[in-house]
Amino acid sequence: MKRIAILGGTFNPPHLGHLIIANEVFYTLNLDECWFMPSYTPPHKEVSDEVNPEHRLRMLELAIKGQEHFSVQDIEFDRKGTSYTFDTIRLLKELYPDVHFYFVVGGDMVEYLPKWHRIEELVHLVTFVGVKRPGYELRSSYPVEFVEVPQVDISSSLIRERVNQGHSIQYLVPNEIKAYIEENGLYESR
Numbered sequence: 001m002k003r004i005a006i007l008g009g010t011f012n013p014p015h016l017g018h019l020i021i022a023n024e025v026f027y028t029l030n031l032d033e034c035w036f037m038p039s040y041t042p043p044h045k046e047v048s049d050e051v052n053p054e055h056r057l058r059m060l061e062l063a064i065k066g067q068e069h070f071s072v073q074d075i076e077f078d079r080k081g082t083s084y085t086f087d088t089i090r091l092l093k094e095l096y097p098d099v100h101f102y103f104v105v106g107g108d109m110v111e112y113l114p115k116w117h118r119i120e121e122l123v124h125l126v127t128f129v130g131v132k133r134p135g136y137e138l139r140s141s142y143p144v145e146f147v148e149v150p151q152v153d154i155s156s157s158l159i160r161e162r163v164n165q166g167h168s169i170q171y172l173v174p175n176e177i178k179a180y181i182e183e184n185g186l187y188e189s190r
């Protein structure tokens, strides 16, 4: 049976924190593939400084370009609407019956799991993998496998804020993402 990690997120924009945790989980658990899955409409999250969802998708493709075993899973873009993970996983399991999915979540999301849509059923469909994130505890009443990762206090909000204030985002995002943000004038105004 194939074992695949999924990092779901808003990726507005993707940053080094995303890449570090996905990479670390992928190698630590010795998985076959890692899918980065952008949500079309994130559940329970107000998307501030929203950019066209297509920009988020394109930036994600750029961020992982050339990385063997890493790919973008755009199933939530095809489906549109609110991207509840339960709905997505149910569909993915129909499409890929021979795959075991590991759904990666940072500390903020681990705390939030009890509020997820149909979480009682979802925990039986995937293995949740929790990673530490500065400022958040890693405690859960649901089964979560924990993986140690180098912690970096980078968030998409920080990147948006820095761009908006004219501060550098060099070394916080891949160079291609920095160039894309500049070329398309993303996050400049609020």
Ligand SMILES: Nc1ncnc2c1ncn2[C@@H]1O[C@H](COP(=O)(O)OP(=O)(O)OP(=O)(O)O)[C@@H](O)[C@H]1O
Residues within 6 Å of the ligand: 008, 009, 010, 011, 012, 017, 018, 021, 104, 105, 106, 107, 108, 109, 131, 132, 133, 134, 152, 153, 154, 155, 156, 157, 158
């Ligand atoms: N620096 C980080 N360390 C650990 N986990 C992270 C980090 N950044 C993001 N994640 C995790 O990656 C997933 C997707 O995150 P998301 O795309 O929403 O980015 P974000 O930085 O949390 O965005 P925002 O600042 O806009 O809320 C979530 O599970 C989140 O917890």
Ligand SMILES: O=C(O)c1ccc[n+]([C@@H]2O[C@H](COP(=O)([O-])O)[C@@H](O)[C@H]2O)c1
Residues within 6 Å of the ligand: 007, 008, 009, 010, 011, 037, 039, 042, 043, 044, 045, 083, 084, 085, 086, 109, 115, 116, 117
């Ligand atoms: O299904 C839910 O109820 C649910 C609630 C919050 C977050 N999620 C998923 O968790 C992933 C990270 O969410 P976010 O808000 O940090 O982008 C992303 O794939 C979301 O679709 C899912």
